[in-house]
Amino acid sequence: MCWKGTPVFGRAVFGGTAFGRISRGFALGAAGLGACALLAACSPVKAGAAAIVGNQRITVSSLDSQVSDLQTAAKSAGSTSLTAAEQPQAVLTWLVRFAIMDQVAAANGISVTQAQTEAGLADIQSEAASSASQEGFSNATALFLGNGISPQMLPSLGRWVAQEEAYETKANGGKAPTTTAQGNAVTAKYNKAECTAAKSLNIQVSPQYGRIDYSTYTIVASSNLLSAPAGKPSPASTTGLTPAC
Numbered sequence: 001m002c003w004k005g006t007p008v009f010g011r012a013v014f015g016g017t018a019f020g021r022i023s024r025g026f027a028l029g030a031a032g033l034g035a036c037a038l039l040a041a042c043s044p045v046k047a048g049a050a051a052i053v054g055n056q057r058i059t060v061s062s063l064d065s066q067v068s069d070l071q072t073a074a075k076s077a078g079s080t081s082l083t084a085a086e087q088p089q090a091v092l093t094w095l096v097r098f099a100i101m102d103q104v105a106a107a108n109g110i111s112v113t114q115a116q117t118e119a120g121l122a123d124i125q126s127e128a129a130s131s132a133s134q135e136g137f138s139n140a141t142a143l144f145l146g147n148g149i150s151p152q153m154l155p156s157l158g159r160w161v162a163q164e165e166a167y168e169t170k171a172n173g174g175k176a177p178t179t180t181a182q183g184n185a186v187t188a189k190y191n192k193a194e195c196t197a198a199k200s201l202n203i204q205v206s207p208q209y210g211r212i213d214y215s216t217y218t219i220v221a222s223s224n225l226l227s228a229p230a231g232k233p234s235p236a237s238t239t240g241l242t243p244a245c
Contacts, residue, residue: 050092050209051219053099054201058092063209066091070150073141081137081146089219090148092209097217098156103197104190105163108170112162120165121158167193195245215240 050063067087074082082090105111112120128140137143149157168186169176177183198214205211210222 050088050206051096052202052204053096054103056099058095058099060206063088063092063095066095066150066152069152070145070148073151074145077138077142077145082148087148088209089221091150091153092205092219093217094148094153094157096203096205096212096219098160100194100198100201100217101160101163103201104167104193107197107200108167108193110163110166110170112159112166116162116166117155117158119158120161120163121154123165124157124161164190192245195243199243199245213240214243 048060049057050060051058070082070087070091125140128143132139132143135143137146144154144157165176167190171186171189172182177186194217195214198212198217203212205219207222210220212218213220
């Protein structure tokens with residue numbers, strides 16, 4: 001791939017290396033919200049829901065299952081880079097990102113096959129393996145776990161990558177970009193499509209987990225947590241309160 005618009009893990013991709021394609025960075029321990037009154041959508045999230053993304057309800061029980069899977073795998077791998085407070089936010093970030101990408105794909109007439117999904121996962125695992133050591137992880141698995149991706153989520157991650165690649169090709173007239181100019185143009189188109197998709201989904205996050213930061217599409221700490229997960233929450237901020245489109 002010639003375009004590298006996707007900082008997926010760490011401060012940019014795997015902390016700055018060329019991993020991924022289009023989506024925003026996953027900044028661990030990112031700052032959260034100053035006050036719910038500043039949010040574009042502070043309507044109550046239905047009981048039992050960790051988040052509502054469009055017509056998709058991400059339940060607390062399903063999130064807990066993913067977090068438990070993450071914790072079990074991390075313990076087995078000896079990976080402890082995420083605190084107890086960060087784990088639910090990190091996992092929920094990816095569940096919301098997957099839903100946003102599904103909306104981008106639907107809005108652009110994109111569908112991916114199982115083979116494309118498997119190829120996408122193989123691609124991202126290869127890139128993770130190449131970048132793990134410089135990011136302080138022993139291997140690709142540890143890097144995934146350190147960024148909130150549980151083993152259960154790997155098929156969804158593969159689909160996410162495949163959808164990005166399919167968008168890249170479609171936005172460039174049916175072929176992968178081969179120049180910096182083409183890559184920049186595709187990235188700009190995707191950023192707009194992603195923002196539009198996120199805005200259309202009217203994303204609502206339970207205050208127990210924080211709120212969405214639209215500048216990075218991450219779930220970040222909120223100063224008005226009703227029932228914060230165990231551990232010290234991240235300082236609140238007012239970045240990315242609303243979609244920029």
